[in-house]
Amino acid sequence: MSPRHATLLRHAAFPRVKQLVAELTGMVFYADKDETLAAILERRLAMLGLRDLGIYLDRLSDPDERETLVSEVAIGETYFLRHLAQWEALESIVLPALIQRNAATRRLRCWSAGCAVGAEPYTLATLLRGRFARELDGWGVTILGTDLNRNALDAARAGIYGSWSFRATPDSFRERWFRPHGDGWEILPEIRASVEFRRHNLVTDAIPPDGGAFDLILCRNVMIYFDAPTIATLAKALHGALVEEGWLVVGHAETSPRAFADFETVMLPETTLYRRHAGPPRGGAAPTVRPGRPTARPAPGPARGAATQSPPGPAPANGRRPDPRQPPPRTPGPRESVPPSPKPAAGGPAPPPRAQGLPDDMAIRGLIGRGDWAAAQAACTARLEADALDAGAQALMGLLLDERGDAAAAEGAYRRALFLDRRAVLAHYQLGCLLRRRGELSKARRAFRNVLELLASAEDAAALPEAGGATAGELRRAAMLQLKTLEET
Numbered sequence: 262m263s264p265r266h267a268t269l270l271r272h273a274a275f276p277r278v279k280q281l282v283a284e285l286t287g288m289v290f291y292a293d294k295d296e297t298l299a300a301i302l303e304r305r306l307a308m309l310g311l312r313d314l315g316i317y318l319d320r321l322s323d324p325d326e327r328e329t330l331v332s333e334v335a336i337g338e339t340y341f342l343r344h345l346a347q348w349e350a351l352e353s354i355v356l357p358a359l360i361q362r363n364a365a366t367r368r369l370r371c372w373s374a375g376c377a378v379g380a381e382p383y384t385l386a387t388l389l390r391g392r393f394a395r396e397l398d399g400w401g402v403t404i405l406g407t408d409l410n411r412n413a414l415d416a417a418r419a420g421i422y423g424s425w426s427f428r429a430t431p432d433s434f435r436e437r438w439f440r441p442h443g444d445g446w447e448i449l450p451e452i453r454a455s456v457e458f459r460r461h462n463l464v465t466d467a468i469p470p471d472g473g474a475f476d477l478i479l480c481r482n483v484m485i486y487f488d489a490p491t492i493a494t495l496a497k498a499l500h501g502a503l504v505e506e507g508w509l510v511v512g513h514a515e516t517s518p519r520a521f522a523d524f525e526t527v528m529l530p531e532t533t534l535y536r537r538h539a540g541p542p543r544g545g546a547a548p549t550v551r552p553g554r555p556t557a558r559p560a561p562g563p564a565r566g567a568a569t570q571s572p573p574g575p576a577p578a579n580g581r582r583p584d585p586r587q588p589p590p591r592t593p594g595p596r597e598s599v600p601p602s603p604k605p606a607a608g609g610p611a612p613p614p615r616a617q618g619l620p621d622d623m624a625i626r627g628l629i630g631r632g633d634w635a636a637a638q639a640a641c642t643a644r645l646e647a648d649a650l651d652a653g654a655q656a657l658m659g660l661l662l663d664e665r666g667d668a669a670a671a672e673g674a675y676r677r678a679l680f681l682d683r684r685a686v687l688a689h690y691q692l693g694c695l696l697r698r699r700g701e702l703s704k705a706r707r708a709f710r711n712v713l714e715l716l717a718s719a720e721d722a723a724a725l726p727e728a729g730g731a732t733a734g735e736l737r738r739a740a741m742l743q744l745k746t747l748e749e750t
């Protein structure tokens with residue numbers, strides 16, 4: 262830590278600045294990121310020519326400076342087609358249902374809440390203008406993108422992106438919807454014009470932003486920074502901002518039966534979505550439902566340019582880059598079924614407690630969910646340094662690598678996790694997804710069958726400790742759906 266950071270951290274005004282940041286943004290992220298906040302404050306002080314944090318605290322009574330600080334703090338990781346399984350669910354389930362529902366009004370209102378630099382609302386726009394162009398011809402379609410970070414919104418309006426924003430997209434997607442611009446790519450004007458960007462704070466501003474109800478709200482990888490009461494309040498507000506039978510999509514690490522109890526929970530492979538019930542809001546826990554197939558099954562993959570993408574991308578939990586210091590993984594053959602193991606069956610007792618101070622699976626999943634790769638990698642590495650046989654940490658490293666698009670390293674990590682623990686059910690599942698994306702379908706089938714075999718005697722409601730809140734029933738259903746759709750392939 263630099264001496265300057267240490268001085269800032271010790272300053273009497275630091276806790277008050279930190280508290281103000283939490284109040285202004287809802288973000289409790291900085292509870293364990295004091296140094297990051299200190300670095301941001303150091304930059305602001307230098308920009309303003311101030312030496313004392315107390316004086317800067319006074320300066321924060323100026324709304325402009327508050328907004329600037331908030332924009333520095335709320336930096337968002339995003340990219341096109343992020344979490345492909347959700348876009349596939351939107352394409353195959355959600356949008357056909359909404360188009361059917363709104364056939365009479367011929368209107369569709371969508372909101373990307375916490376849109377960062379715009380990849381999310383623009384991805385939605387490409388889906389609507391590509392795959393659904395015919396069905397939505399003549400409709401009034403609106404897409405609103407909001408964020409509290411004004412710099413991000415400026416970048417979103419400019420619509421120019423570097424290659425990192427396309428790390429999860431096939432070239433055909435970029436070529437269809439963008440044109441070269443300097444070293445980067447510019448979104449086509451027709452797509453840019455179809456999204457309106459506006460500053461909006463999900464914690465302090467009215468929801469919905471303009472009074473009207475939405476058919477679809479994407480609020481992904483935003484709540485992960487919030488504490489439980491803030492999430493609960495926001496979930497209620499988003500529920501109220503939806504039409505009946507409207508849909509909410511949150512980040513895959515953000516699903517929570519308790520926070521979203523007002524909604525119907527719709528389980529799909531690798532994706533959990535929420536839908537507002539028809540009729541007045543209900544109290545208590547909502548039932549879990551799986552919607553019927555849409556009337557016409559659309560081709561897989563989001564916009565037309567991405568239609569060749571294979572099904573679901575990475576799912577929940579686990580893995581790591583092969584470590585040359587470790588023995589080479591004995592990669593179990595795909596036809597091999599799960600051998601008996603002295604370890605508890607999936608859905609059984611929780612794993613042994615971690616050494617104090619080490620991040621648990623949920624914490625690492627959170628870091629991966631919000632794209633904090635460096636912190637996630639450091640957390641996995643710390644776990645593995647403490648226990649080289651920690652299969653959960655290996656599998657989380659695999660997930661991290663998978664999310665970053667490094668499929669070869671991710672596969673190595675999943676296999677290493679399985680080498681350490683053949684009963685690591687999430688690693689089997691994720692390996693199956695990876696193999697499926699790569700077109701290795703019979704190996705993928707084997708991996709999903711292993712999941713079913715491992716879960717054969719687990720209670721539906723049994724929590725899978727490594728799956729971040731998912732239950733054995735949920736994972737079993739997901740594996741069964743994978744197998745079913747693989748059989749149709």
Ligand SMILES: C[S@@+](CC[C@H](N)C(=O)[O-])C[C@H]1O[C@@H](n2cnc3c(N)ncnc32)[C@H](O)[C@@H]1O
Binds near residue numbers: 286340407464486
């Ligand atoms: C990790 S990015 C997610 C971007 C996009 N939704 C995605 O999943 O790719 C989180 C975004 O949430 C925004 N954000 C954080 N707190 C917010 C708040 N209170 N109101 C509105 N946006 C907020 C941040 O500025 C950031 O752009």
